[in-house]
Amino acid sequence: MEIQGLLCCAFAEISGLSEHSRAKDALLELTFGEVDTHPDDIMLSSDFASDFASAMLFTEAGTGKYATRFAQYIEKYNLGRIVRIPSFVNGNTKRRIRAFIWHPDENAIRHWYDALPERVAFLQELRDEQEELRKADEAFYNKRKR
DSSP states (O other): OEEEEOSSTTEEEEEOGGGOSSHHHHHHHHHHSSTTSOTTTOOOOHHHHHHOOSEEEEEEETTOOHHHHHHHHHHHTTOEEEEEEEEEEOTTTOOEEEEEEEEEOHHHHHHHHHTOHHHHHHHHHHHHHHHHHHHHHHHHHHHHHO
């Protein structure tokens, strides 16, 4: 999945959206890279800022619902504004096309990401592990002092 620039710098197209069965996974990949990236390393990087345009076009063809689900997910979590283009038939393929334009809200996306339950749980696990290591180190040094 990737973001492709268009001739107008304000617009980009999200391609490969159908590669994900869950809208959440598609959004994670678009904004933070691979879905299985270590949560502590994930940041809204320069890729996010440079790849994301003011408006992002995404589409679905035929009976697929991946773009519709993606738009609904964005709206559910208030991650920006969605404009729906009336569906039409592609003259080349004769398939029905549904198109959406997303104006992403970077701050909302950051807050959405920070609040993801699996990220919160993972970060708590890291804190717990670090605390255990700290206690083990402390016990080791206290034992050496005796």
